[in-house]
Amino acid sequence: MALTSERAGQRTEDTATPNGREPSRAALLWGSTIGKKAAMAVSGGVLIGYLVLHLIGNLNVFAGPAAMDGYAAWLRTLGEPLLRREWLLWIARAVLLAAAVVHGTAAYQLSRRDLRARPVGYRHTRARSSYATRTMRWGGVILGLFIVWHILDLTTLTVNPRGEAGHPYENLVATFRTWYGDLVYIVAMLALGLHVRHGFWSAAQTLGLSSRRRERVLKATANLLALALTAGFVSIPIAVMTGAVK
Known part of the structure; x- marks a missing residue:
């Protein structure tokens, strides 16, 4: 009896927050493996x-500058007059x-938890996993780096050699007229395809849809x-490279 009480007290102490209070349900859910997987899925x-x-x-680029630039301008007026210009954007x-931070944080913490739980001498898990599963972690890193580059390239125009605010069509074409712009974008989109393929299936299982x-x-x-998604996004740099989009 004393041992049972001692263990119960130990569990309470382990789950208590630094201020001595019991953690909230949200904190408990986030701290669990299934909670992190659910957060990743959502x-x-x-x-x-x-x-x-x-x-x-983005496929408006195939309709020409007026369509692409018009689409970009329309995005900035979404929500008017209820909201001010660009507020909804x-x-x-x-x-x-927020979704990207939650997704990346949960993925990192699950990865660390998985590595801690796996014995050092266990060698067969990777052999049984699919190629997409093995590349999910590196794919996530590649996509994270790509998002940063993409913002610098087409939003802030920091790394775009001919970038000009208010001209998204011309900025897009300028990016894909450089070999490194094409390379970065296509590699990232291939990583995206693998990530989405495995992630969609995993999310369906986590949420009980499978x-x-x-x-x-x-x-x-x-x-x-x-x-x-892969074919659609990759078609844009290919179209610029081949001259279909000028």
């Missing part, structure tokens, strides 16, 4: 939704930043979504 869903919308908008950016009857449909959806 934040990943937000990011995938953005990617789909972002690709649809900044709200969306804040949501995306079953034997739905498995084929979900896998096909993951493959189709990854292929569509």
Whole structure:
């Protein structure tokens, strides 16, 4: 009896916060493996939704400068007159930043937890995992670095050699007329395809959407979504390189 009470007290002490209070349900959920996986799934869903919308908008480049520049101008007026100019755009950016931070933090902490729990001499887990699974971590790092470069290139125009504010079509074309712009973008989009393919499937399992009857449909959806995003984004630099977009 004394031993049971002692263990209960130890558990309470282990879960207590520095101020001596019990952690909230949100803190307990975040501290659990399933909680972190759920956070990754939901934040990943937000990011995938953005990617789909972002690709649809970027495909305006094939309709010419007026369509692309008009689309960019329309984004800045979203929410008017209820909201001021660009307010909705900044709200969306804040949501995306929060989703990216949650996604990256949960991924890093799960990775560290997995490494601590895995015995040093255990050699067969990687051999049984798929190529996409093995590249998820490096893919995430590549995408994180790409986001920074992408913002500097097409938002702040810091690294764009011919960047000019208010001319998104010309800025996009200027980027993809450089060999390094094409290389960075295409490599990142290939990493994105692998990340989305595996991430979509993992998220479906985490959120309980997967079953034997739905498995084929979900896998096909993951493959189709990854292929569509990769092909759609990569088609833009290829079009500039081949002269289809000038």
